[in-house]
Amino acid sequence: MNVLIYENDEQIGIAAGNYMCGQVLQKPDSVLGLATGSTPLKTYKQMIELYKSGAVDFSKVTTFNLDEYVNLDVNDKNSYHSFMHENLFDYINVSEDKINFLDGNAEDTDRECINYENKIKNAGGIDIQLLGIGSNGHIAFNEPDTCFQRRSHVVELKESTVQDNSRFFKSIDDVPTKAVTMGIGSIMQAKKILIIATGKNKAEAVKQLINGNVTPQCPASVLQFHADVTLMLDKEAASLI
Numbered sequence: 001m002n003v004l005i006y007e008n009d010e011q012i013g014i015a016a017g018n019y020m021c022g023q024v025l026q027k028p029d030s031v032l033g034l035a036t037g038s039t040p041l042k043t044y045k046q047m048i049e050l051y052k053s054g055a056v057d058f059s060k061v062t063t064f065n066l067d068e069y070v071n072l073d074v075n076d077k078n079s080y081h082s083f084m085h086e087n088l089f090d091y092i093n094v095s096e097d098k099i100n101f102l103d104g105n106a107e108d109t110d111r112e113c114i115n116y117e118n119k120i121k122n123a124g125g126i127d128i129q130l131l132g133i134g135s136n137g138h139i140a141f142n143e144p145d146t147c148f149q150r151r152s153h154v155v156e157l158k159e160s161t162v163q164d165n166s167r168f169f170k171s172i173d174d175v176p177t178k179a180v181t182m183g184i185g186s187i188m189q190a191k192k193i194l195i196i197a198t199g200k201n202k203a204e205a206v207k208q209l210i211n212g213n214v215t216p217q218c219p220a221s222v223l224q225f226h227a228d229v230t231l232m233l234d235k236e237a238a239s240l241i
């Protein structure tokens with residue numbers, strides 16, 4: 001694992017945005033796996049900056065997002081669909097028909113998950129997967145005790161995740177308790193992984209990710225088995241390693 005430690009999240013955003021855009025420069029029709037949450041915001045800002053400066057062209061890129069809430073309108077401000085448009089897609093030239101999300105409102109979510117996996121396969125697989133990490137060690141919505149083999153599936157969110165995500169909602173009762181997510185099996189198929197963690201509340205999970213046993217109790221620990229992982233940390237997130 002390539003572990004890089006930065007002074008602050010500004011620096012990480014620049015480095016991570018450059019890394020993602022470097023992938024697109026090397027392979028203009030790259031398939032990017034994208035993440036939501038607070039962590040990638042500055043990464044997306046840098047990707048937008050580089051696009052505006054003319055350094056990178058996203059017109060041939062395909063994207064797959066990691067996850068989406070179940071039973072939340074896609075146009076709700078808290079849907080991951082809205083998040084990605086507000087923080088990246090509306091400012092770069094990615095083609096709308098090459099943007100992919102799991103549909104959390106699909107009538108048959110199991111079928112939806114199978115279709116999503118097939119779409120990823122037909123696109124040639126994910127070239128680079130961007131990830132954050134939950135304070136409980138989750139990646140995407142693969143919560144502790146997940147099965148490492150699973151592909152996209154429906155999950156019941158743990159209380160700690162609902163609590164973490166409640167900061168975006170009016171009240172904790174408004175936070176969806178279910179989501180559709182790419183599984184650990186899907187994430188491990190990505191050719192490269194870029195994972196970012198910032199802040200003290202991620203330090204314990206980062207310690208488990210790097211130095212802990214590989215165990216479904218810390219889903220992110222599985223990344224020790226992936227051949228091409230870059231982990232970008234600020235000093236606080238790196239404080240226990």
Ligand code: PGA
Binds near residue numbers: 039132
């Ligand atoms: P955060 O979430 O970036 O909002 O901290 C990360 C995650 O839960 O994967």
